[in-house]
Amino acid sequence: xxxxxxxxxxxxxxxxxxxxxxxxxxxxxxxxxxxxxxxxxxxxxxxxxxxxxxxxxxxxxxxxxxxxxxxxxxxxxxxxxxxxxxxxxxxxxxxxxxxxxxxxxxxxxxxxxxxxxxxxxxxxxxxxxxxxxxxxxxxxxxxxxxxxxxxxxxxxxxxxxxxxxxxxxxxxxxxxxxxxxxxxxxxxxxxxxxxxxxxxxxxxxxxxxxxxxxxxxxxxxxxxxxxxxxxxxxxxxxxxxxxxxxxxxxxxxxxxxxxxxxx
Amino acid sequence: xxxxxxxxxxxxxxxxxxxxxxxxxxxxxxxxxxxxxxxxxxxxxxxxxxxxxxxxxxxxxxxxxxxxxxxxxxxxxxxxxxxxxxxxxxxxxxxxxxxxxxxxxxxxxxxxxxxxxxxxxxxxxxxxxxxxxxxxxxxxxxxxxxxxxxxxxxxxxxxxxxxxxxxxxxxxxxxxxxxxxxxxxxxxxxxxxxxxxxxxxxxxxxxxxxxxxxxxxxxxxxxxxxxxxxxxxxxxxxxxxxxxxxxxxxxxxxxxxxxxxxxxxxxxxxxxxxxxxxxxxxxxxxxxxxxxxxxxxxxxxxxxxxxxxxxxxxxxxx
Ligand SMILES: Cc1cc2nc3c(=O)[nH]c(=O)nc-3n(C[C@H](O)[C@H](O)[C@H](O)COP(=O)(O)OP(=O)(O)OC[C@H]3O[C@@H](n4cnc5c(N)ncnc54)[C@H](O)[C@@H]3O)c2cc1C
Ligand SMILES: Nc1ncnc2c1ncn2[C@@H]1O[C@H](COP(=O)(O)O)[C@@H](O)[C@H]1O
Numbered sequence: 001x002x003x004x005x006x007x008x009x010x011x012x013x014x015x016x017x018x019x020x021x022x023x024x025x026x027x028x029x030x031x032x033x034x035x036x037x038x039x040x041x042x043x044x045x046x047x048x049x050x051x052x053x054x055x056x057x058x059x060x061x062x063x064x065x066x067x068x069x070x071x072x073x074x075x076x077x078x079x080x081x082x083x084x085x086x087x088x089x090x091x092x093x094x095x096x097x098x099x100x101x102x103x104x105x106x107x108x109x110x111x112x113x114x115x116x117x118x119x120x121x122x123x124x125x126x127x128x129x130x131x132x133x134x135x136x137x138x139x140x141x142x143x144x145x146x147x148x149x150x151x152x153x154x155x156x157x158x159x160x161x162x163x164x165x166x167x168x169x170x171x172x173x174x175x176x177x178x179x180x181x182x183x184x185x186x187x188x189x190x191x192x193x194x195x196x197x198x199x200x201x202x203x204x205x206x207x208x209x210x211x212x213x214x215x216x217x218x219x220x221x222x223x224x225x226x227x228x229x230x231x232x233x234x235x236x237x238x239x240x241x242x243x244x245x246x247x248x249x250x251x252x253x254x255x256x257x258x259x260x261x262x263x
Numbered sequence: 264x265x266x267x268x269x270x271x272x273x274x275x276x277x278x279x280x281x282x283x284x285x286x287x288x289x290x291x292x293x294x295x296x297x298x299x300x301x302x303x304x305x306x307x308x309x310x311x312x313x314x315x316x317x318x319x320x321x322x323x324x325x326x327x328x329x330x331x332x333x334x335x336x337x338x339x340x341x342x343x344x345x346x347x348x349x350x351x352x353x354x355x356x357x358x359x360x361x362x363x364x365x366x367x368x369x370x371x372x373x374x375x376x377x378x379x380x381x382x383x384x385x386x387x388x389x390x391x392x393x394x395x396x397x398x399x400x401x402x403x404x405x406x407x408x409x410x411x412x413x414x415x416x417x418x419x420x421x422x423x424x425x426x427x428x429x430x431x432x433x434x435x436x437x438x439x440x441x442x443x444x445x446x447x448x449x450x451x452x453x454x455x456x457x458x459x460x461x462x463x464x465x466x467x468x469x470x471x472x473x474x475x476x477x478x479x480x481x482x483x484x485x486x487x488x489x490x491x492x493x494x495x496x497x498x499x500x501x502x503x504x505x506x507x508x509x510x511x512x513x514x515x516x517x518x519x520x521x522x523x524x525x526x527x528x529x530x531x532x533x534x535x536x537x538x539x540x541x542x543x544x545x546x547x548x549x550x551x552x553x554x555x556x557x558x559x560x561x562x563x564x565x566x567x568x569x570x571x572x573x574x575x576x577x578x579x580x581x
Contacts (some may be wrong), residue, residue, distance in 0.1 A: 013536070017399055026403065093369075094378060117517060121398050123381050125369035128337065132373025137338050137447040140366045145453075147506035168450065172510050173362040175274075175461075176454040178334060183446035192500065192517060193510055226410075228378030232393065233406045240542065243563040245554075249576045252548065252566055260546045260563065262467075262525040263581070 001055030001162070004109035005046040006100065007039040007074050009067040010120040017120075023233040035070040038115025040077075041190040044197040045142075046113045047078045048158040055110075056080045060103055062096050064088050068213060075208035076200040082211065083107075087218035092227035093121070097129035102221045104134060109185065111160075111167065116141050116189040127189035137182040139169035141191040145177065148193055159194045264412070265298030268324075268353040270344055271316055272363050273306055278315050280464060281359035283425035286319055288383070288418040290426060292355045295392055301433070303347040305340055307332035313435050318428040323435045324350060328442065333449035335363055339442050341370035347438055348375060353413065355392065360417035368417050377413035382520075384422045400516040401539035420463060421522035421543055455509045462512065465495035468523045470514055470541070472499035474530020474551065474570055478507035484570070485529065488578040497521065497541075499531045515540035530570050533558025550574075 011017055012032035020027055035043075046057045059074035061067040062085040071082035085099050104112065112131075117124040131138035144159030146152040161168040162184075171178045172191050182188075200208075218225060246252045256263045269289040272279045289300045299321035304313045309325050317323045326343040330336075344367065348356050356371060358364035360382040372379035383394045384404070393408045394416065409415070462468060469492070471485045481496070489496050497514040498507070514521055516539040526544035531537060533549070533556055541547065542561055549562035550570050559565040566573060 011399070013400065016402055019403065092378075094372065097373070119400065119516075122400070122516065124365050125372070125379055125381060128366065128369035129373045129379075131338075132341060132370035137445075138366075138370065139447075140337070141362065143510060148504055149506045173366075173452075174511060176452055176509075176511065178452050179450040180336070181448040181450050186446070191510075193504065228372075228409065228411050229380050230408045230410055231405050232408055234398075235404045235406070237397070237401055237404050237542075240547075240561050240563075243547070243559070243561075243565060245559075245565045245567060249566070249573060249580060252564055252577070253580055255564055256525070256546070256548070260525075262546050 001050070001053050001111065002107065002109045003046040003050060003055060003057050003111045003113060004104065004107055005042050005057060005059055005074065005079070005113045006115070007043065007059055007061050007070045008036040008115070008118045009033050009061065009063050009070045010036045010118055013037070013119050019234045019236065023235060026234055033066065035073050036115050036118050038117055038190055038192070040197040041192065041194050042113040042115050043074045043077055043079060044195045045158060045160060045190060048156055048195070049111065049160060049162060052158055053162055058083060058107060058109070060085070060100070062087065062091060062099050062218065071213055072208050073200060075211045076204040077198055078204065080211065082213035083216065084213055085216050085218050087225065089225055091225055092229050093123045093126040094129055094228045095223065095225045097126050097133055098223045099218055099221060100130050101133050102223065111184065112187040114187070114189045116191055127187055131187040134187070137186045139171055139180045139182055139186070140189040141172045142169050142188050143172045143177065143191045143193045144170050148196060153195065160188060264352045264354050265296040266352045267293045267296060267298060267300045267355040267357065268348050268351045269300060269302050269320070270356065270358040271302050271304045271312065272359060272361060273304070273309070273312055276308070276312060278312050279359070280425055281361050281420040284420045284423040285357050285359040285418045286426035287423040288416065289355070289357050291386060292357065292392060295390060296354050298352070298354060301351045301353070303344060305331060305343055317433045317435055319426055320433045322351070322433045324438050325435060326438045326440050328440045334452055335367070336445070336447045336449050337367045337370055338447045339445055340367045341374055342442060343440060344371045345374040346441065348413065350438060355414050355416065357416045357418055359420050361420070364417045368415055372415045375413050375415070376411065377415045378409040378411040379415040379417070380407050380409055381417050383416045383418050397539070400535045401542065402535065419520060421520055455511060459489065460493060460495050462495045462497055462519050462521055465523055467492045467494035467525045468497050468521055469494050469527040469529060470497035470499065470531060471502060471529050472531030473501040475502065481508055484574040488574060488581065491578060491581055499537050528558050528562070529574065531558055532556050533561065
């Protein structure tokens with residue numbers, strides 16, 4: 001089985017991105033960058049599936065050369081090889097999806113695993129777009145029936161069940177959990193409660209240095225990279241006006257009743 | 264091609280309130296495109312929902328198929344929505360940014376070659392379709408423009424009022440559904456049964472975090488107060504991950520966005536990812552024993568005390 005897993009290089013969610021004075025750009029110089037947290041979960045799931053069923057895990061990123069670090073992280077976790085589609089442009093999820101279509105046509109994976117959402121743009125689109133372009137079945141927001149504290153999780157079992165050319169996926173939706181069965185090849189996006197991603201080990205990091213990362217120039221793929229959704233400007237959210245500290249339950253109730261009038 | 268198509272989301276056969284909030288966005292969009300608003304209702308046995316929607320729009324399209332009885336499947340629904348968009352002459356297709364909307368609408372974008380703006384907050388002016396949306400866990404508000412002929416939007420339910428019915432009733436038109444080959448089978452739905460109001464609709468939300476120390480303290484300390492206030496119960500990611508409560512209770516960047524009249528954060532530190540899901544609440548109360556906890560920066564009323572002492576007293580006196 002061949003599993004393609006995507007990883008996006010994003011700004012550290014613990015840090016605050018600054019906005020340029022004229023509001024037309026985000027300033028990310030000097031910031032920390034990480035693999036998108038949802039993508040680490042996707043990589044972990046890919047590794048568990050490959051262990052359970054045999055097969056290869058290919059880690060793909062679309063971005064500038066620095067995204068090599070995030071691919072290396074995936075390889076250090078246990079991925080077999082990497083592909084970096086290079087571009088200095090800031091692509092929207094739709095352009096990324098159309099670039100990935102080309103990679104999929106070349107690699108012909110059985111399963112594609114992606115994060116549900118990138119923590120920089122919070123778009124939550126790329127997997128759905130890619131599945132739509134490919135005409136593949138999709139299961140977004142994959143979770144599992146057993147919780148993260150369960151024996152299954154501790155035994156590092158995959159949450160996605162694959163058998164007879166089909167994948168059974170449990171999804172987080174409003175009001176409960178939904179189970180879908182997808183005929184492979186299929187695309188799955190991960191939610192936070194699918195697994196706890198492993199840490200990279202020193203031997204893993206050493207081995208990853210020797211693993212292949214193929215580079216492809218995005219410009220060479222014949223894909224129109226212009227964004228379909230243009231980001232025109234950026235602004236800070238309105239801050240909430242300062243609140244007050246109350247000293248007791250009685251004072252809190254008095255305020256809620258007489259000042260805020262919500263009780 | 265100037266019309267606006269709003270995709271209806273159903274729950275147990277009835278129209279979800281979130282759809283009516285997206286309808287408010289749709290009406291605003293139609294003023295800008297100069298077209299009318301039409302609705303699409305997908306399912307199996309949807310005549311009641313179609314009749315309900317006909318009170319709000321110029322025309323209702325229904326797409327019925329027996330396979331839809333099991334539940335919504337993005338692969339199938341996206342095809343139907345794309346067909347309906349063409350039938351409706353839609354320049355804009357919108358849907359509430361619920362789990363279902365987020366799952367299906369981007370796929371529609373791929374089928375229609377349309378750009379999709381996610382989780383939209385509103386328009387920037389009275390004439391264009393330029394909208395705002397949050398990025399980076401709500402740290403940044405971006406102004407975005409969808410550059411394609413057909414434009415898709417998922418709309419954040421807490422940012423729009425539910426639309427009111429009109430005087431005229433729209434015509435209902437049944438679409439011929441062509442699904443082609445499908446490779447998704449809807450196996451089952453495991454519902455989390457709750458007697459409480461839904462998180463997204465409740466007037467009061469009480470959310471608990473890791474400060475509650477253990478799972479039993481949700482029933483012991485949070486539920487009695489929620490019972491008294493007819494409140495919904497939410498949670499931080501920390502306690503959802505710990506398995507104390509089900510995942511659909513998570514409030515935040517990657518969970519639900521809520522905006523009740525009154526929000527209690529109990530033993531929640533106020534990480535930016537949590538705040539992203541509740542900062543539009545009208546009144547926020549924080550109960551936390553650490554005066555430095557960031558939750559106090561967004562709270563209207565902060566009580567710096569031990570929640571184990573506060574919660575029983577509050578429940579009794581409220
Ligand atoms: C990609 C990503 C997405 C995320 N998405 C979300 C999301 O959608 N929603 C979300 O909530 N989080 C999200 N998080 C996690 C978030 O960063 C925080 O880790 C989480 O919100 C912390 O939960 P908490 O406040 O319950 O726990 P903690 O941060 O551990 O806070 C517990 C609080 O309880 C207080 N406390 C302890 N004992 C008492 C007592 N006896 N009385 C009163 N107070 C007490 C403490 O002072 C502390 O402030 C996300 C993280 C990442 C990386
Ligand atoms: N530039 C990129 N390179 C690799 N994967 C990406 C890229 N952009 C998005 N993705 C994948 O798509 C998922 C959803 O991203 P988004 O739709 O942008 O929120 C991410 O979790 C990644 O797995």
